[in-house]
Amino acid sequence: MVQINVSNKEITLKVVYYGPALSGKTTNLQQLHAMMEPASRSKMLTIDTKDDRTLYFDFLPVEFSTAGGFSVKMKLFTVPGQVMHKSTRKVVLAGADAVAFIADSQRSAASANAYSWRDMEANLKANGIDFDWLPKVVQFNKRDFPDVKPLSEIRQQWGDIATFPGIAVRGEGVFETFRELMRVLYRSLDEKHDFAAKFSVSEEDFLKGVLCNFQPSGDSVDG
Ligand SMILES: Nc1nc2c(ncn2[C@@H]2O[C@H](COP(=O)(O)OP(=O)(O)O)[C@@H](O)[C@H]2O)c(=O)[nH]1
Ligand SMILES: [Mg+2]
Secondary structure: OOEEEOOOOEEEEEEEEEOOOOOOHHHHHHHHHHHEOOOOOOOOEEEEEEOOEEEEEEEEEEEEEOOOOOEEEEEEEEOOOOHHHHHHHHHHHOOOOEEEEEEEOEHHHHHHHHHHHHHHHHHHHHOOOOOOOOOEEEEEEOOOOOOEOOHHHHHHHHOOOOEEEOEHHHOEOHHHHHHHHHHHHHHHHHHHHOHHHHOOOOHHHHHHHHHOOEOOOOOOOOO
């Protein structure tokens, strides 16, 4: 949960990239890391990776200051998607303020996506986080594969939740997903904690502050 230290003017936030194994969560974080100014970015931490597989988690910190003088520490995490790492996912999800769900667009991955979504719901619940309230966005990654679900079908299925197509391996859709996640995160913080009034952090300040850390290079995917 968001930690707000009014005397130090410090806000700490946790954002989790969730989804089935190999959907592109680590790649999303790597691409975000690559978009950051080399001089000011911190290291991306990847804990225990073996043959492409995240065994524990990835961690990327993003820090910025708002016009109102608050310093924001945003911690981005990924979870390991393999079924056997359920307990790790639960730990990583604890205290999450927002979630990006990275789905694999291939038709063959539909049941893995569905399983992971339910697993996320259960783990949020186990952590005392209200699923319906939690700000979230969904990325349908791997649009470059031949047998993918059409976006129109996906959007129909997912209704209200913002969905973005992605080819994370080329950086496409990564920034768009993150930007929308930041927007819904801000709105939920403002609703719960009256951010704009209490901490003089407007939506514009917040988005400008966080997004100016990134120089997007990948295009968005269409169709
Ligand atoms: N073709 C293709 N490969 C991708 C894409 N995104 C990720 N990958 C590859 O899929 C594999 C798994 O990605 P990774 O980010 O490690 O998945 P994670 O398990 O969700 O963290 C890696 O080999 C990536 O390079 C994509 O959009 N298209
Ligand atoms: Mg990974």
